[in-house]
Amino acid sequence: MSGDDKFDAIIIGAGPAGSACAYTLAKAGKSVLMIERGNTPGSKNVTGGRLYSYALDLLEPGLWEEAALERKVTHEQIMMLSKEQSVKIDYSNPAYNLEGQIPHSFTVLRAVFDEWLAGKAEEMGAMVACGILVDDLIEENGRIVGVKAGEDDMYADVVIAADGVNSFIAQKAGVFGDLEASTLGVGVKEIIELPAKTIEERFNLKDGEGTALLILGCTEGIHGGGFLYTNKESISLGCVFTPTEAAENGRQIHDIFQDMKMHPAILPLLEGGQTVEYGAHLVREEGFRGIPQKLYKEGLLVIGEAAGFVINVGYSIRGIDLAIVSGIAAAQAIISGKAPGPAYMEQLASLKLLPSMKAVDRYFDLLEIHRLYSTYPNIATDVFHLLFTVDGNEPPNVKKEMLKILKENNLSVWQLMKDGIRGVKSI
Amino acid sequence: MSIEKMEATELLGFNKFEVDEEEPHIVLDKEICKKCQEKPCLTVCPAVLYTLDKNGDISFDHAGCLECGTCRVMCKNKGIQKWTYPRGTFGVNFRYG
Numbered sequence: 230m231s232g233d234d235k236f237d238a239i240i241i242g243a244g245p246a247g248s249a250c251a252y253t254l255a256k257a258g259k260s261v262l263m264i265e266r267g268n269t270p271g272s273k274n275v276t277g278g279r280l281y282s283y284a285l286d287l288l289e290p291g292l293w294e295e296a297a298l299e300r301k302v303t304h305e306q307i308m309m310l311s312k313e314q315s316v317k318i319d320y321s322n323p324a325y326n327l328e329g330q331i332p333h334s335f336t337v338l339r340a341v342f343d344e345w346l347a348g349k350a351e352e353m354g355a356m357v358a359c360g361i362l363v364d365d366l367i368e369e370n371g372r373i374v375g376v377k378a379g380e381d382d383m384y385a386d387v388v389i390a391a392d393g394v395n396s397f398i399a400q401k402a403g404v405f406g407d408l409e410a411s412t413l414g415v416g417v418k419e420i421i422e423l424p425a426k427t428i429e430e431r432f433n434l435k436d437g438e439g440t441a442l443l444i445l446g447c448t449e450g451i452h453g454g455g456f457l458y459t460n461k462e463s464i465s466l467g468c469v470f471t472p473t474e475a476a477e478n479g480r481q482i483h484d485i486f487q488d489m490k491m492h493p494a495i496l497p498l499l500e501g502g503q504t505v506e507y508g509a510h511l512v513r514e515e516g517f518r519g520i521p522q523k524l525y526k527e528g529l530l531v532i533g534e535a536a537g538f539v540i541n542v543g544y545s546i547r548g549i550d551l552a553i554v555s556g557i558a559a560a561q562a563i564i565s566g567k568a569p570g571p572a573y574m575e576q577l578a579s580l581k582l583l584p585s586m587k588a589v590d591r592y593f594d595l596l597e598i599h600r601l602y603s604t605y606p607n608i609a610t611d612v613f614h615l616l617f618t619v620d621g622n623e624p625p626n627v628k629k630e631m632l633k634i635l636k637e638n639n640l641s642v643w644q645l646m647k648d649g650i651r652g653v654k655s656i
Numbered sequence: 657m658s659i660e661k662m663e664a665t666e667l668l669g670f671n672k673f674e675v676d677e678e679e680p681h682i683v684l685d686k687e688i689c690k691k692c693q694e695k696p697c698l699t700v701c702p703a704v705l706y707t708l709d710k711n712g713d714i715s716f717d718h719a720g721c722l723e724c725g726t727c728r729v730m731c732k733n734k735g736i737q738k739w740t741y742p743r744g745t746f747g748v749n750f751r752y753g
Contacts, residue, residue, distance in 0.1 A: 272753070397741075472700045475700050476696035500659055506751060508722060
């Protein structure tokens, strides 16, 4: 590659944010270079994962029909675990998946999806260079003018940092400080292969349908939770932990996750399967309050997870959709011809990304209630045990037994009410 | 094979790695690690690449690194001297992700 080439934009990272940005810019006739450190786009990426479809439709209406997606999510489930018992809630709504309309959300595998999306950007005319690690930014008179990768210097009017959660580029530019461990989750995940037919039978799904399951009470009380997503011919099973609390807990997170896999409510879902991959990824958990006022510097925009665009409200987690929207926002800011930085912030507002994050900001306080991760799942299974047990004896007084359950779980009625009030206030 | 509890080494065996033998992307200062009381890396590394050897010193192998960055943000005493992503084409290659 010649060092004299100057692009309209250089994008660092070919994840969904980078590719959505490259796609939109290239479609508008801009010259775009997207640099990816993995051998192929997506080969360094890990997700839970699910993609909310509206974002893909925002990028290009109808694009979802040919997208490399797994299953449309038709069942939303929440499960609470105690040592051996479990309670599961299942929600389904046909209106999310009406014939002829774009389904509400899909499960995805990132190595597959990211490669496809980067390919679409390439089709639009973006140049994608893989296997190259960007080492540094080139700055001239306080303005970012390009990137350094090994011996190569590459120049552009604007550089876009789409380099994911650790975003060294945004840190180098001074847009972000270093990550604070207490504001992160570390996720671990196994991909377990199973035949499509087995998945459909086991999860009560029709062809192409899928389940998204979130799990509470599997982290030994550590702030975090588990997840299970059904893919076409595999299951993504994982668990997220706040690393600072995991360190205090003292047991390896890998080990706690393996125990979750063997829980009597989880294992039957996986039986007969074969593990084919083990991945890990950091997740930004702070939401809106962790994002700086300015996600740019002269000549540089920060998008996707590098910008902290993750929404975790406990019952659903969003990241890939926000990444795509932020990529579109950055591209539109550049296309507008205005000063890219401020125009990008305007686009993030008008595409409802920042307002969405702001609207659920207080969930962060709700998720800080530690009893969510152990006490409440235990109480839930104890209560169901009480209600469903028939043994020929005189049934117990439910009210009295409920109070006993609270006491056994070291929770006072007063504390329960306080958490309730805090919960209501948070949402 | 049925689903069972697996050691991290076994799980990493399912992954595809291109190990950079010449230039490790994570380098420790073992003298600092020796003095570190907390040693959070032993618990939080998803790949369990940090272990204690017979002398009670930290032993580390960059070969099975999943490149998540958890050890870097948890290492408060700066025992991790260097943490970068592996050079282009090296490191883990997720086929599913």
